[in-house]
Amino acid sequence: MKIIFRTDASTEIGTGHVMRCIALAQTMKDAGDDVTFVSAGLEERLKKEEMEAMGIAAKPYDDEDARETARHAKQTGAEWVVVDGYDFGADYQAALKREGVKVLFLDDYGHAGSYCADIVLNQNVSAREEWYKKKGPETRLLLGPRYAMLRREFRAWKDRRKERTGPVQNILVTLGGTDPHHVTAQVIDAVGKTAFPGTVTVVIGSGNPHLRELRHQAAASKVSIGLVANASDMPVRMAESDFAIAAAGTTSWELLCMGVPFLTGAFAENQVAVAAALEKQGLAKNAGWYPDISEDDLVRLISQLIHDEHWRAEHSRKGIETIDGEGVVRVLQAMNATSAQTPTSELTPPLTVRDATIDDARLLHEWANDPVIRESSFSPDQISWETHKKWIEGKLADKNSKIFIGMDGDRPVGQIRFDIRNDGDAEIDIHLAPEARGKGYGTPLIEEGLKRFFKATTSGAVHAFAKTDNDASRKAFLKAGFKELGKETLRGNPVYHLVFHRP
Structure with a gap:
């Protein structure tokens, strides 16, 4: 091609x-x-x-x-x-x-x-x-x-990524190839006032017109700052960093993939929504509009994050889970499918999963009470909000329960839950949003959920139970790689028992 x-x-x-x-x-x-x-x-x-x-x-x-x-x-x-x-x-x-x-x-x-x-x-x-x-x-x-x-150089690090734990020793500052608002100078000043005892690496692009000024500024700083122009080894520099300060552009996906927790912000209109979404989804801290943030506020933010080990560890983990490095392959596959004139209906819907939070409680309650869901469940009764709220709070606090939300872009399309049993295996529960049914989301949601679950736990197998009159559910599990063990009776209902063993 x-x-x-x-x-x-x-x-x-x-x-x-x-x-x-x-x-x-x-x-x-x-x-x-x-x-x-x-x-x-x-x-x-x-x-x-x-x-x-x-x-x-x-x-x-x-x-x-x-x-x-x-x-x-x-x-x-x-x-x-x-x-x-x-x-x-x-x-x-x-x-x-x-x-x-x-x-x-x-x-x-x-x-x-x-x-x-x-x-x-x-x-x-x-x-x-x-x-x-x-x-x-x-x-x-x-x-x-x-x-x-x-880029290829980042994908090569996919199997060598690590979650960031422990104190911050190296900070990376990277604010795009041109930095028209001169935000790098602002960040260098702020970092200098944190009295950070480690090493700071500031990377600027070939289009940044302030190189000489930034060199003088870095040399005069009270902290150890190295300035690198037009770096050709960004994956290595990110791998060596414990924390980063960046803008909400292409670099965001590279930092997330490499597991580097970071402070983000915007100095271009197209970055505003991205920076806000990164914070909303627990992937970065948003400083807001960089040119307007006061030096005191920027110093406070940087100091807070480099001293918050829990925040950094959690955001490092979520970054690695969110960006697997294979996005470019999926784009090329979509192009090849279009070239082959594959009908849109036969293409797998894009899907990611994220951790459920208490903010999802209302949505999960609506889905749970949908008539189709109630009919396919083991209990057909409607669930009151009070009962559901108490249940979801308990599940989110239970270390033996994992609930994920399936996302098509920013649109939630379903939930998948894993409950770990006393024997160490887990049982799975899945349902789709009413508007997402019949569109091919079931199997991808199961596949993505299994990846997240096995990465987060030591369970050796996941068991599924599909009512015998719910053939769509059974087929979705089989397509996702589950093996059918036979028919059983569960809570008075005839069911198919299926199992998926840890790869």
Whole structure:
């Protein structure tokens, strides 16, 4: 397969669009595909990656730009054009589609308004399906961090990641490739006033115009600060770090994957929702709008987090669980499926799981009392709110119970619960949201839930019991790898007994 990437980098735009396209391009090259960038900016980086780059003669981002890009695609035999940048909108997608090429459109906050691309990818934790109500009937959405695209050098660390425990000895500061608001200087001052006794590494990108000033500032600091320009070994630097200060851009997914707990914030409008969602989902602490935060507040935040060992350990664990490093592979699989004209109905829905919290109590109560759920349960009676509230509080506090929420982007689609028995094995309970039934979520929810459960416990096996008149549940368990042991009677109901052993 041959692919054209249309994206740009500059001091104003930043480098994130090109860098995440490089992540996808690396994976494509590794799979034997040919890639070409039609872009401005980061030419040296593309040359280092041995990726062909060409400029564009047309006025950027208008219909003629799209036609010229499509001509490049046709001349090189490229089937796909990957588009990444906030100046590319609905008209640009339509112009490419009129030229007969397939389009993968990278998005962060629904900026285009309407979408006719073959695939729209939003890898952020803040991604919302409602942003894409105006999409074509054949447009497929890939939403959420399940599709976070990491470069090859980060994926190579997948099996060497570690959760952060113990005191902070090394802090990493990385605020993007350009830092137009000069936030790095602000952070260096704040870190200097924490009297941190360890080592601080400040990484700045090739597009940062303040290198000389930052060098003087770092040298004058009361703490040990090393300044690195245009680092080529970011996975190593992250692996050596116990805590980081970053912005809510592409670096977020890299830090989460590497298990580095971090303080995030925004200095671009597209980062605001991402920073808020990172904190809401327990993945980072949000400082807010960096240019407006006072120095005293920033010093207080940094000091608080580097001294909170429990917070860092918990956020490190959640980061590793959230970003598995395989997002870019899933994107390429979706492109291959679209090229093969696989019907949308046959594609597996995107799914992640997260820990349930008390904030989910009302939603779980609504699901539990749904008539279909009550009919398939062992007790058909409706559950009062008081009874449910007491039950959920007990389950969340019980170390032998694990409850996870299945998420499609930011939309909850079901719950899965594991209760550990006295013999060490566990029993599983699953149900889907009413609007999620019949859409293929059952098996992925079971698969993702099992991964989380086995990682968090030492249980050797999980047992499932499906009523004999609930064949859909039985099939979902079998498809997820459960083995059927036979029929039994449970609480007066005939059931299938199935089991899944720890891999």
